Amino acid sequence: MNYNVQINAIESLDEIANYWTENDYRQLLELFDFPDSKSIKTENLLEMxxxxxxxxxPAAAARVLLQYKLSEHLNEGQMDQMAHDMLLDKISEEYPDTSLHYALYNINQLLFKxxxxxxLNTKATLLDFTIDNNSETPITKAGLLRLLxxxxxxxxxxxxxFEEQLTKNVDFPDAESIVWELKTADYSNYQLITSEYWLSREDVVRGEFExxxxAAG
Known part of the structure; x- marks a missing residue:
């Protein structure tokens, strides 16, 4: 099926709003040995x-955050090594398991700031675009990458x-890891967030295209 696509905006991000919740901040304060986190006003949580x-x-702080977010995916030795590697490399771009990149990006940026x-500073990309989709069914992450x-x-x-996955009727499971966030209210206007590693401003060479x-999905 053919669609017309209009790119409305491309923005580089150094943090993703609302990834960390108030509950995250309070739990992390306790893990970082801060007394009585419940008494802190919401607007002061991040600063504290x-x-x-x-x-x-730095490496010890990274280890606490990795334990908090990724202990179900990484073993103790992996987290120990990664906590040190994060000081030298962009782990949120280089780690082989791309399904962890989203969490690693947000951990890294909290530490960076x-x-x-x-x-090391890492970037995300926010892509705002419109497609002429008359259906009331949203297009999946894989489908949108095939379109974009x-x-x-x-x-x-x-x-x-991923040339084959983008152009042929084959499974594209990596799309779930490449597209970190995807929002739409009407199935025509979309906001997509991904790593700048996968998509930068320079990668989008056409502002409007068909x-x-x-493939389905």
Whole structure:
């Protein structure tokens, strides 16, 4: 099926709003040995958490956050190693398991801001676009990547790595890890968030284009 696509805006992000909840902040304050987190006003939670984080050595702080978010996916040795590697490399882009990139990005950026640059800065991309979809059924992450690739540079990493999945009727499970957030209220206007590693401003080479989704989903 063919669609017309209009790119409305592309924005580079150094944090993703509302990823961390108030409950996250309060639990993390306790893990960072901050007394009586329940007494802190909501608007002061992030500032107090950043202060508590910097009372730890950088690798130790990273280890606490990895344990909090990813203990079901990583073993103790992996988390120990990753906590040190994060000081040297962009783990949220380089770690082989792409399903962890979203969480790793948000962990990294919390540490980057708390330690004022000790950790490497990583970026996310917000893509705002409109498609002429008259259906009341939302298009899946895989379907949208298949559609958007018609307006992307051939040098884009997704295009180069997943050409078969973008152009043929085959499964595309990696789409769930590539697209971190996808929002739409009317199935025509979308906001997509992903890593700048997968999609940057320079990767979108056409502001308006027609594309098709050859595969279902």
């Amino acid at each position: 958490l950043q202060m508590a984080i910097t009372d730890f050595e 708390a330690f004022n640059g000790t950790f 690739h018609h307006g992307m540079s051939p040098n884009n990493l997704v295009v180069r790595m 594309g098709s989704i050859e």
